[in-house]
Amino acid sequence: MSACKEDPRVHGIASSIRVVPNFPKPGIMFQDITTLLLDPKAFKNAVDLFVERYTGMNISVVAARVKGGWIWLDKSPGIEARGFIFGPPIALAIGAKFVPLRKPRKLPGEVISEKYVLEYGSDCLEMHVGAVQPGERALVVDDLIATGGTLCAAISLLERVGAEVVECACVIELPELKIVKS
């Protein structure tokens, strides 16, 4: 439990997230954020918490995966915050570009690709060539689950094109939510 003072919005956010047992497989208590999205006030507050943190940090790129963006909720397993859902509102609010990171063959045109290791086998994450310029400051809304492989791949893609990854908004440090700084 964090010693930080609690932002009054966090309670509403936390309580709007529902737990679905045994999804996607037995034994996992899945934190389903779609119920957060059904509560306009809680959704707005969640976005605002991110935006308040990242405004004024001169971030010009928000990069995210469709399935990415897990939020740890105090001792609970991760929940999937869906990078595509949180990334664009954050990007719009802080005046940054939104850059989707996708599985192979989803992005049309020229891409760069980074392989990452899964529990069994490997997969690839892709980003458009030219989407990000050297020297840009980037925020990654992505996932820390399992091996953390996809997060490393996301960071790697951005660093390969010369961007500076300022932070990964995977886990937020507010009363029940914890942030991991890269």
Place this chain on the structure above:
Amino acid sequence: MLACLGAPPLETHLPFVAFPTSPSSRSALRLPLSRRLPSLRYPATALSARHHSLAVAAAAMASQESGEDPRLARIASAIRVIPDFPKPGILFQDITTLLLDTKAFRDTIDMFVERYRDMNISVVAGIEARGFIFGPPIALAIGAKFVPMRKPKKLPGEVISEEYSLEYGTDRMEMHVGAVQAGERAIVIDDLIATGGTLSAAIRLLERVRVDVVECACVIELPELKGRARLEDMPLFVLVKAA
């Protein structure tokens, strides 16, 4: 520094005919020809860059003369077309370049928000995956719920499911049980309407639980694929039509 695409130089595909919006109370902005044009590093090659910039300026002038919203020219020109993706013969409308143009992306959202904010919409349903990019910002701005319409087995918990046709075979779309209530007013968002198959499935899902689907909204329409006709009497609002 121009980023060259592996693909051959792209046509600008002008005109992107900007679909007329409902009568706007805004006066058209006077945009000088020298305004900053969308980034030409991406996707234009050196050769087509100047052609591209002239085309954008022409579109801006045309849109002002015809009384269309002046934001549409920049939105349209921020979308890039990728030939032969995902397969030969298809001209793919890539909205990721729109997302790199912060003003054009914001204008896109604003145009939908302006249309829907006073229509008492409580549900914005977005179709996986690119509907997830445009839907949530609109929902946030108009104070509506965002409801993702997903491929099978992605949503945890109880779902309802609707089958729809593909070119070959079928697919299914799912929505959470209890996400929406009977009588709520909804819009359905996707980045693009082609044949209208996925939009129709989303409408059916919502109507099965007695939601009032007020309109479908897309950034791009491909008129040749007749999606509008497939939606029959369901209103459709789009920002640009791709020729």
